[in-house]
Amino acid sequence: MTSNTRRTFFKIAVLAIAAFFVFIWNKLILQHLNTIQHSKTVVPFNKNKVVSFYDNYIVVNQNETTTVLSTRCSHLGCKINELENGKLVCPCHGSEYDLSGKVIKGPAFKNLEVIPSKVISNGESIEIGN
Ligand code: FES
Numbered sequence: 001m002t003s004n005t006r007r008t009f010f011k012i013a014v015l016a017i018a019a020f021f022v023f024i025w026n027k028l029i030l031q032h033l034n035t036i037q038h039s040k041t042v043v044p045f046n047k048n049k050v051v052s053f054y055d056n057y058i059v060v061n062q063n064e065t066t067t068v069l070s071t072r073c074s075h076l077g078c079k080i081n082e083l084e085n086g087k088l089v090c091p092c093h094g095s096e097y098d099l100s101g102k103v104i105k106g107p108a109f110k111n112l113e114v115i116p117s118k119v120i121s122n123g124e125s126i127e128i129g130n
Pocket residue numbers: 073074075076077078090091092093094095106107108
């Protein structure tokens with residue numbers, strides 16, 4: 001092995017190791033840090049709207065079911081606050097989720113967090129969190 005070949009092999013090995021650690025950091029650590037505790041809060045409920053965005057929550061009301069999702073993208077935590085063609089789209093890197101919070105398109109691979117909730121006050125409000 002010449003010194004040039006050795007040097008090239010060493011560079012490739014260092015890049016491969018760095019790529020491995022970036023992959024592990026993203027997949028195993030950052031995406032799991034996105035799960036946060038939600039203290040109890042109450043927001044108004046508009047049963048005529050399919051999707052309502054609040055500061056930390058997305059309320060989805062369809063098929064007689066109300067689901068509350070976190071606005072934090074499961075990739076790196078950007079705030080999702082727009083609906084495009086029936087999908088929740090992250091403005092940072094373009095991950096897409098369906099209205100149940102399931103990932104449709106990456107880079108995120110983890111679904112949006114579903115937050116426990118219940119409709120209260122004769123259907124006027126939603127209590128979110130535990
Ligand atoms: S933070 Fe949402 S796709 Fe990267």
